[in-house]
């Protein structure tokens with residue numbers, strides 16, 4: 001334990017010193033935002049050339065698609081190929097949609113709620129399953145949990161480990177109850193831990209026995225090329241693993257260029273097994289006469305292909321890696337190692353977040369204390385279903401947006417607040 005061996009007097013003097021440090025920061029009246037994983041201005045600039053008219057040109061794609069007009073509900077062939085290459089699936093199974101993968105996840109769930117997962121007579125719409133449940137690896141992404149909560153699922157948390165969610169627990173839950181309809185997963189550089197699911201975990205998710213024949217894995221590969229090291233981590237493709245296990249319709253994959261080009265103005269895609277692809281596309285064709293193909297066109301021309309995306313992501317990494325390093329540097333200076341007893345943290349090799357873990361019962365207090373000193377953090381609890389972290393210990397840190405000096409100040413304040421909380425707890429016995 002970090003303060004082991006210190007007597008009361010020493011603890012009091014440490015507390016006084018930390019409080020003084022905090023007051024010095026408070027006097028600076030800082031306003032630092034580490035709440036959401038947004039690219040910073042320098043990152044957005046990387047894609048600025050895409051706004052140039054030449055990337056759209058006449059609006060006719062190289063394969064001859066007229067992107068100026070209605071049509072092609074599944075997106076233009078070049079964009080489907082590009083997104084398919086990023087998601088590791090053939091273009092023929094990819095639907096390129098609008099500007100948001102979250103939107104596609106929402107619509108896919110809504111479709112399953114209204115019609116079931118296929119056109120089969122035997123399929124029951126999920127909305128007709130009164131006690132429907134969805135498995136939520138924790139800590140996880142608040143917006144995933146919010147979608148399934150809004151659609152009336154009971155959210156079933158399972159722990160996530162550095163090699164992926166606890167598959168033993170998932171197998172038990174999924175095999176014993178046919179009202180368990182699916183699971184969320186962010187397989188690479190997960191939100192908020194940065195964990196990369198192991199191939200073993202992926203194989204087991206693909207092949208496990210599920211009581212519900214319409215069990216679906218919502219595989220949000222949002223950070224598939226968002227590496228901070230030299231190359232994206234290699235990972236078994238879930239779709240291939242599902243096909244190999246005889247469950248070709250089990251997974252629906254999602255991704256977007258939100259954090260490759262422009263959040264809110266990128267291109268999003270889903271990929272599914274042959275039947276699910278056809279089924280979803282038939283519903284999408286009632287929703288829209290086609291996506292924004294001009295945006296798809298300029299993305300394809302700007303990014304070219306997967307190799308082009310990887311090169312582009314190297315430039316992103318060069319901007320945000322020092323920010324992640326700044327967080328970890330401050331933590332190591334303040335606490336030594338993550339095994340110090342009062343704060344643990346992840347040291348991701350990609351993605352947009354670092355997940356910090358305080359002592360149980362401290363996260364809300366630390367977040368409030370930081371806010372009081374001008375550092376805004378994602379609310380404690382948001383990493384868990386219903387916004388309730390039963391351990392009150394997880395805090396998501398998003399270092400991409402502020403500059404390095406701001407991050408250093410914010411993380412120092414955060415560290416001081418963690419220490420003050422720990423010292424107060426010790427002194428209170």
Ligand SMILES: Cc1ncc(COP(=O)(O)O)c(C=O)c1O
Nearest residue numbers: 100101102141186191222256258
């Ligand atoms: C895991 C995850 N999925 C999806 C999104 C949003 O993606 P999009 O902009 O494509 O809707 C985010 C944004 O932070 C995210 O962290």
